[in-house]
Amino acid sequence: MNKRQEQKVKTRKLIIDIALNQFAKDGLVTTRTSDIAASANLSHGAVFAHFPTREALLNEVIEEFGMRVTKHLHELVEENVSMQGILEAHLKGIEEYEEFYTRLISEASILPESARNTLIGIQSAISFHMLEVAESEMKSSKLIKMPFNLMFNTWNGLINYYLMNKDLFAPRESVISRYGQQLVNHFMNLISIRGEVK
Amino acid sequence: MKMCIACGMPMKTKDDFAMRDESKDYCKYCARPDGTMQSYEEKLEGMTDFIIRTQGLDEEAARNAAKGMMMKLPAWKE
Known part of the structure; x- marks a missing residue:
């Protein structure tokens, strides 16, 4: 890669990092690309040179977030991880x-x-990661047999409810750091066959 | 780390690759029993079914999402 290409990759990464913060701060629908450009110390045109539309930038940022958020789950693949371990990695x-x-x-x-x-x-x-573990733990009678989609949606419903009402649950701190372990324990109690959860 | 060109899954170990062949660009879930890569139609069907099974979405919504996801993958990009 020559210097010019290197610089291009670097700028693209910078825009994505800055945009991730800006979207988090101001909202995905309302953040303006001009604000992202200003925060990155770039001209508005420079941002558009990398991402021709606001939607293209937003998609790339969500994709990057997805890679980062699933990183901990991918890392667990080779380990003999439990359902509790999967939930904890998801929250991490x-x-x-x-x-x-x-x-x-x-x-x-x-x-x-x-x-x-x-x-x-x-x-x-x-x-994908959760299903593999859930199926094996249902088979070995650690978890209650239930349709996986309901298990997955119940878990997401629980954590998303706390996050979406952050102002009520943890106005000045991280919702996950305050309630994460409690939510994992509670969910494990709901899905475990009695006697399996310590 | 290589990513499957047909579904985007990171292929971390030899077992993740089609036929355990690390020179392949697609994963074991995107391979047919004979080792060749599934067609667009087969993959779309598989992804749609997976989304319904794991997230419980409506069939049409799941198919739309699967199409949208496949559009961005190297194997199906136009």
Whole structure:
């Protein structure tokens, strides 16, 4: 890669990083690309040279967030991880980008279709890891047998409810750091066959 | 790390690759029993079913999402 290409890659990465913060702060629907450009110390035109539309930038940022949020889950693949371990890794990923994730789920229904699809794709990657473990623990009678989609949606419903109402649950701190372990323990109690949860 | 060109899954270990062949660009879930890569139609069907099974979405919504996700993957990009 020559110097010019290197610089291009660097600028693209910078725009994505800055945009992730800006979207988290101001909202996915309302953040203006001009604000992102200003925060990155770039001209508005420079941002458009990398991302021709605001939607393209938003999609790329959601995709990048997805890669980062599922990182901990991918890392667990080779280990003999339990359902509790999967839930904890899921929350660990969210906690690092809690503000952005909260915006994403709060605004999901009004996002452009392509951004929405990216979110479904992220959920797909998360559910892929969870499904494998859930099926094996249902088989070994650690977890109650239930349709996986309901298990997955119940878990998401629980954490998303706390995150979307952050102002009521944890106005001045991270929702996940305050309630994460409690939510994991509670969910494990709901899905475990009695006697399996310590 | 290589990513499957047909579904986007990161392929971390040899077991993730089609036929356990690390020179392949697609994963075991995107391979047919004979080792060749699934067609667009087969993959779309598989992804749609997976989304319904794991996230419980309506069939049409799941198919739309699967189409949108596939559009961005190297194997299906126009």
